[in-house]
Amino acid sequence: MSPIAHIPSHRKPRRAAAPTRALRAGVTGGFLTLAVAGAAMPASAAEPAAPEATLEMPTVSESLASTAAQTADATEQAASGYELQAQQDQAAAQAKTAAKKAKAVADKKEREAEARRAAAKKAAEARAEKASRSAERATLSTTSVSNATGNAAAVISFLKAQLGKAYVLGSSGPSSYDCSGLTQAAFKQVGVDLPRVSQDQSTAGTQVSLDNLQPGDLLYWGSSGSAYHVGVYIGDGKFIGAQNPSTGIVERPLDYDQPTGAVRVL
Numbered sequence: 001m002s003p004i005a006h007i008p009s010h011r012k013p014r015r016a017a018a019p020t021r022a023l024r025a026g027v028t029g030g031f032l033t034l035a036v037a038g039a040a041m042p043a044s045a046a047e048p049a050a051p052e053a054t055l056e057m058p059t060v061s062e063s064l065a066s067t068a069a070q071t072a073d074a075t076e077q078a079a080s081g082y083e084l085q086a087q088q089d090q091a092a093a094q095a096k097t098a099a100k101k102a103k104a105v106a107d108k109k110e111r112e113a114e115a116r117r118a119a120a121k122k123a124a125e126a127r128a129e130k131a132s133r134s135a136e137r138a139t140l141s142t143t144s145v146s147n148a149t150g151n152a153a154a155v156i157s158f159l160k161a162q163l164g165k166a167y168v169l170g171s172s173g174p175s176s177y178d179c180s181g182l183t184q185a186a187f188k189q190v191g192v193d194l195p196r197v198s199q200d201q202s203t204a205g206t207q208v209s210l211d212n213l214q215p216g217d218l219l220y221w222g223s224s225g226s227a228y229h230v231g232v233y234i235g236d237g238k239f240i241g242a243q244n245p246s247t248g249i250v251e252r253p254l255d256y257d258q259p260t261g262a263v264r265v266l
Contacts, residue, residue, distance in 0.1 A: 151190040152216030159240040182242040202227035205263035219259040
């Protein structure tokens with residue numbers, strides 16, 4: 001075998017591994033300092049270290065600081081203004097509500113006062129009218145008393161003789177009476193025969209106005225034909241009647257128990 005010639009191999013020289021670099025930064029005197037350091041030292045001890053890179057940072061000027069401060073002040077003032085406005089709006093709303101409530105209370109009091117004034121006026125007018133009627137009746141009564149003669153005087157005399165006797169329902173004398181029993185007995189003294197009960201007695205004569213009464217007129221309470229009580233007018237604004245078990249036969253003013261109507265039977 002022929003010998004094989006030895007051919008030398010040509011290999012590229014191996015490069016040293018690129019160092020792993022780390023970044024180190026620092027700020028000194030307003031400048032940014034960057035330092036790059038390898039993770040491994042170069043193969044040759046003579047290889048120089050990586051230089052530090054320095055970048056200049058912008059300096060905060062006095063003007064910039066003043067502008068920032070002014071902006072902060074303006075923001076704070078605006079916030080205070082909004083808060084003050086909100087407080088003022090709330091106070092105005094509360095004042096409006098309070099004023100509305102106060103007006104409602106005042107209106108209510110005024111209505112109540114007006115109602116009281118109207119009621120007082122109505123009551124005063126009623127009292128004046130009542131006093132006027134009483135005065136008219138007193139005038140008529142005075143005249144009537146002076147003219148109470150004949151049958152009327154006899155009826156009234158009998159009635160006064162019964163004052164103080166007891167009221168007993170259904171009784172017609174002589175020791176006790178009910179209302180219609182007393183009037184029947186009184187008119188019987190002058191020959192007038194009245195029905196027994198008050199309903200019938202209220203239609204037994206000629207209807208007369210209460211403003212034109214004469215002594216001896218028969219008074220009734222209730223409506224004509226269905227009266228529930230009777231008495232006799234004796235003049236001077238008074239009547240005599242058997243009222244009830246508590247009072248018996250009494251003399252009373254017309255205002256004590258205002259009758260509904262009257263009939264003239266004499």
